[in-house]
Amino acid sequence: MEFGSINPVLLLASLMVAATPIMLAAIGELVVERSGVLNLGVEGMMIVGSVLGFMAATGTESAWLGFVVAALGGAGLALLFGVLTQFFLSNQVATGLALTLFGLGLASLMGQGYLGVKAPSFPDWHIPLLGDIPVLGPIVFQHDPMVYVGLLIVGGVWWFLNKTRGGLILRAVGENHEAAHGLGYSVRRVRMLAIMFGGACAGLGGAYLSLVRVPTYAEGLTAGAGWIALAIVVFASWKPGRLLLGAYLFGGVTVLQLNLQAAGVAIPVEYLSMSPYIATILVLVIMSAGGAPGSLGKTFHASR
Amino acid sequence: MTQAGHDRALMVLDGLTKAYPGVVANKDVSFQMRRGEVHALLGENGAGKSTLVKTIYGLVKPDSGTMTLEGAAFAPGDPHAARQAGIAMVFQHFSLFEALDVAENVALGMENPPPLRDLAQRIRDVSEAYGLPLDPARTVGDLSAGERQRVEIIRCLLQDPKVLIMDEPTSVLTPQEVEILFETLRKLRDEGTAILYISHKLEEIRTLCDHATILRLGEVVATCDPRATSARDMAEMMVGGSLHVPQRDVAIPGEMLMQIKGLSVKSPAEFGTSLKSIEIDVRAGDLLGIGGVAGNGQDELLAALSGEITAPRGQIFFSGQDIGALKPDARRSLGICAAPEERMGHAAAPDMSLIENAALTGRKRKGLTTKGFIDWRKARSFAEEIIERFDVRTPGAGNAARSLSGGNLQKFVIGREILQDPQVLIVNQPTWGVDASAAAAIRQALLDLAAKGAAVIVISQDLDELMEISTTFAALNEGRLTKPRPAQGLTVDEIGLMLGGAHDMEVADV
Numbered sequence: 077m078e079f080g081s082i083n084p085v086l087l088l089a090s091l092m093v094a095a096t097p098i099m100l101a102a103i104g105e106l107v108v109e110r111s112g113v114l115n116l117g118v119e120g121m122m123i124v125g126s127v128l129g130f131m132a133a134t135g136t137e138s139a140w141l142g143f144v145v146a147a148l149g150g151a152g153l154a155l156l157f158g159v160l161t162q163f164f165l166s167n168q169v170a171t172g173l174a175l176t177l178f179g180l181g182l183a184s185l186m187g188q189g190y191l192g193v194k195a196p197s198f199p200d201w202h203i204p205l206l207g208d209i210p211v212l213g214p215i216v217f218q219h220d221p222m223v224y225v226g227l228l229i230v231g232g233v234w235w236f237l238n239k240t241r242g243g244l245i246l247r248a249v250g251e252n253h254e255a256a257h258g259l260g261y262s263v264r265r266v267r268m269l270a271i272m273f274g275g276a277c278a279g280l281g282g283a284y285l286s287l288v289r290v291p292t293y294a295e296g297l298t299a300g301a302g303w304i305a306l307a308i309v310v311f312a313s314w315k316p317g318r319l320l321l322g323a324y325l326f327g328g329v330t331v332l333q334l335n336l337q338a339a340g341v342a343i344p345v346e347y348l349s350m351s352p353y354i355a356t357i358l359v360l361v362i363m364s365a366g367g368a369p370g371s372l373g374k375t376f377h378a379s380r
Numbered sequence: 381m382t383q384a385g386h387d388r389a390l391m392v393l394d395g396l397t398k399a400y401p402g403v404v405a406n407k408d409v410s411f412q413m414r415r416g417e418v419h420a421l422l423g424e425n426g427a428g429k430s431t432l433v434k435t436i437y438g439l440v441k442p443d444s445g446t447m448t449l450e451g452a453a454f455a456p457g458d459p460h461a462a463r464q465a466g467i468a469m470v471f472q473h474f475s476l477f478e479a480l481d482v483a484e485n486v487a488l489g490m491e492n493p494p495p496l497r498d499l500a501q502r503i504r505d506v507s508e509a510y511g512l513p514l515d516p517a518r519t520v521g522d523l524s525a526g527e528r529q530r531v532e533i534i535r536c537l538l539q540d541p542k543v544l545i546m547d548e549p550t551s552v553l554t555p556q557e558v559e560i561l562f563e564t565l566r567k568l569r570d571e572g573t574a575i576l577y578i579s580h581k582l583e584e585i586r587t588l589c590d591h592a593t594i595l596r597l598g599e600v601v602a603t604c605d606p607r608a609t610s611a612r613d614m615a616e617m618m619v620g621g622s623l624h625v626p627q628r629d630v631a632i633p634g635e636m637l638m639q640i641k642g643l644s645v646k647s648p649a650e651f652g653t654s655l656k657s658i659e660i661d662v663r664a665g666d667l668l669g670i671g672g673v674a675g676n677g678q679d680e681l682l683a684a685l686s687g688e689i690t691a692p693r694g695q696i697f698f699s700g701q702d703i704g705a706l707k708p709d710a711r712r713s714l715g716i717c718a719a720p721e722e723r724m725g726h727a728a729a730p731d732m733s734l735i736e737n738a739a740l741t742g743r744k745r746k747g748l749t750t751k752g753f754i755d756w757r758k759a760r761s762f763a764e765e766i767i768e769r770f771d772v773r774t775p776g777a778g779n780a781a782r783s784l785s786g787g788n789l790q791k792f793v794i795g796r797e798i799l800q801d802p803q804v805l806i807v808n809q810p811t812w813g814v815d816a817s818a819a820a821a822i823r824q825a826l827l828d829l830a831a832k833g834a835a836v837i838v839i840s841q842d843l844d845e846l847m848e849i850s851t852t853f854a855a856l857n858e859g860r861l862t863k864p865r866p867a868q869g870l871t872v873d874e875i876g877l878m879l880g881g882a883h884d885m886e887v888a889d890v
Contacts, residue, residue, distance in 0.1 A: 255475035260459030
C-alpha cells in the first residue's frame with residue numbers, strides 16, 4: 077500500500093471527529109444497558125436528533141442550541157420507549173426495533189424542507205498553548221468543542237458508574253432487578269433515567285453528524301451508525317474505557333479507508349467501505365471478556 | 381395477648397390483615413417480640429409468613445392493623461424506612477448481586493454507607509468480631525452459599541439492627557455452618573437484638589428459639605414454647621392434622637443398572653461447579669441419597685446423568701451400555717428419567733398446559749405420538765392419570781403449569797416421571813419448597829418406585845429427608861462425590877464431615 081498522499085497528522089486529527097458521533101451514541105447506550113435495559117432504537121433516536129438539531133441550528137443560527145434541542149429530542153423519543161417498556165411492560169427488542177423504524181420515518185418527514193441546506197458554522201477551538209504543540213496540537217487540541225464534550229461524557233460515565241453510589245445502584249439494578257427491588261431501590265425510576273440519558277446522548281451523536289461531520293442534512297444520514305454504537309457497547313464488555321477504544325478504532329479505520337479511496341489504492345471500494353466494521357468487530361471480539369449485566373433485556377414486574 | 385407487657389415489648393404486631401385478589405395472606409395476625417428474644421415463625425408454604433415479614437420490612441402495606449416499634453407507631457413505606465428504623469432482613473433467596481464484590485453488595489443494603497475503603501475495614505472488623513471470615517474484595521459470584529449468607533448477615537450487622545428477620549437461613553448450610561450461625565445469633569440475642577426466625581426445620585427451632593408463633597392459612601393458630609414442645613406436635617399444629625410418615629420396605633439390591641466411572645465434565649454455567657471424577661454404582665432397588673450444600677455441583681450432576689450435558693466415552697454406563705453421548709430423549713427411551721430442581725422453566729414449561737407438559741417428557745415412553753403427530757387424547761389421559769394418582773390439586777389438566785402452587789407442580793413433575801415406569805430415576809430437590817404433607821407423599825412415591833425394582837438417585841440439601849429415605853448416602857463437595865456409605869447408622873458429625881466445606885470456619889468466641 078502507498079501512503080504517499082496521506083498526511084498522518086491530518087488523518088489522526090480527523091479520526092477524533094469521525095469517532096465522536098458513535099462514541100456519543102454508544103456511551104448513552106452503555107448506561108442504558110448497565111441498568112438492564114436493551115434499547116435497539118439508537119439508530120432512530122440518532123436520526124431524529126440529527127434532524128431536530130439541524131432544524132433548531134439553522135432556525136437560530138446557533139449550533140449550540142441545535143445540540144441542546146437534539147439531546148431533548150432524543151430523550152423525548154427515549155421517554156416513549158421507556159414508558160412502553162417499563163410501564164406497559166412491552167418487549168424491549170420489539171419496541172426498540174419499532175423505535176428505530178419510527179425514528180427513520182419521522183426524521184425523513186421533518187427533514188423535507190432541509191435537504192441540501194448548509195449547517196451554521198461551528199468553529200473549531202484552537203486551545204491556547206496546548207493547540208500550539210507541534211504534531212500533538214493539531215491532532216488533539218484543535219477540534220470543535222463537541223469532541224471534548226463527548227470525551228467528558230465518557231469520563232463522567234466512568235466516574236459515575238465506578239465511584240458514586242448512584243452508579244452502584246444503577247449497576248445493581250442492571251445486575252439483579254429482583255434483589256434491587258427487594259432492597260428498596262426503585263428499578264423503574266433508575267431505568268427511566270438511564271433510558272432518557274441514553275436518548276439524549278444518541279440525539280447529540282446524531283446532531284454531530286448533521287451539524288459538524290457532514291455538515292448538511294440528507295436522508296438516511298446516520299447510515300447504520302446507531303447499530304455500530306450498539307455493537308461497540310457489547311464488544312466493549314460494557315466498559316467505558318474499552319468503548320472509547322472501540323469508537324476511536326472505528327473512526328480511525330473509517331478515515332483511513334476514505335483517504336485510501338482518495339489516494340486511488342487498487343482495492344475495490346466495497347472492501348474499503350467494509351473495513352471499519354470488520355476491523356472494529358474483530359479487535360473487540362478478540363479483546364472482549366466479562367459478561368453482560370445479569371438482568372439485561374428482561375422485563376421487570378414488581379410482583380407481590 | 382397484645383395488651384400484656386406492652387412496656388417490655390420491642391415490637392408489637394396488632395391485627396395485621398393483608399388480602400390479595402382471591403386469597404387472604406394475613407388475617408388479624410398479632411404477636412409481640414421482646415429484646416433479646418429469638419422468635420420462631422412457623423407455617424406451611426402459603427401460610428402467610430413471607431407476606432408478614434415483607435410487611436415488617438416495608439415491601440408490603442397491610443390493609444389494616446398496626447405495628448409498634450419501641451412504643452412508637454411503625455408503618456414503613458419502603459425498605460429504606462424499615463432499615464432506618466432498625467429492621468434488618470436476611471432473605472431466603474439471597475438478595476445479592478453476583479457480578480459485584482462483597483463491599484459493594486454490603487453498601488447496597490445500607491442506608492448511609494461509608495466510603496468503600498472504610499467500609500471494607502468495617503466489614504473485616506465485624507466479620508472477625510462474629511467469627512464470620514469474609515474478604516470484602518471478592519466477587520460474590522465466586523462465593524459458596526455459606527459465604528454468601530455471611531455477606532447478607534454482615535450487611536445486617538453493620539446497621540446495629542433492633543430486629544433481625546431471617547427467612548429460612550439454614551436451608552443451604554452444612555450442620556457445622558448451622559452451628560456457627562447459631563453462635564452468631566445467640567451472641568446477637570445476648571446483645572439485645574430481637575430475632576424473627578423462619579424455618580421449616582423444627583429441630584433447629586427447638587434448639588434456638590424461645591417462642592414460636594404458628595400460622596396456618598394466614599391466621600395465628602397457636603403459640604408455644606418450642607423447647608417444651610415436640611417437633612411432631614409443632615408439625616401437626618402447622619398442618620392442622622396428623623402427619624403421615626413414609627414407610628420403607630427393605631429390598632435386596634438387584635442387578636447393576638447404572639455405573640458412573642470417573643465422570644468429569646465442565647459446568648456450562650459461568651459461576652457453575654465442574655464435576656470431578658464422580659463414581660456411582662446403583663443397582664435395582666437402591667435409593668442413593670446425595671447431600672451437599674447448594675452450588676457444589678448438584679445441577680451439573682443432574683444434567684450429566686439426565687443427558688443435558690453429554691459425557692466423554694467410558695464414563696456413564698447403563699446395563700453395560702456406554703450412554704455418555706446420548707441426549708436426554710435417548711436416555712429416556714432407555715428408561716432413565718430425571719426431574720430437575722427448578723420447576724418453572726426447567727422441569728415444566730410454565731405457560732404450557734399440564735397436558736402439553738405431560739407430553740413433553742412422556743412422548744416416547746408412553747407412546748403419545750403416532751407417525752410423528754402427538755395424540756392429544758392419549759396425552760390428556762396421561763396428564764389426568766398423573767393428577768389423580770399423585771393428588772395434584774388443579775381444576776383440570778388444561779390449566780397452565782404456572783397456575784399451580786409449588787408443591788402441586790412438584791407432585792405433577794415427579795408423578796410424570798414415575799408413571800413412565802423408569803428403571804433409573806434421578807431427582808434434584810424433590811421436596812424443595814413443598815409443604816409437609818405433599819413432601820411426605822413424594823417421598824413415599826420415591827420409596828415405592830425403588831421397592832418395585834428401579835434405582836432412584838435423590839439429590840437434596842435436606843439431610844433429614846435423605847436420612848429418612850435413602851439406603852446409601854454420599855455427599856457432593858466442590859464437584860467431588862464422597863464414597864457412598866450405607867445410610868443407616870450415619871451420625872450427624874460423620875455427615876457433616878462428608879459435606880465438608882466447614883474447614884474455613886471458626887466458632888465465634890462468645
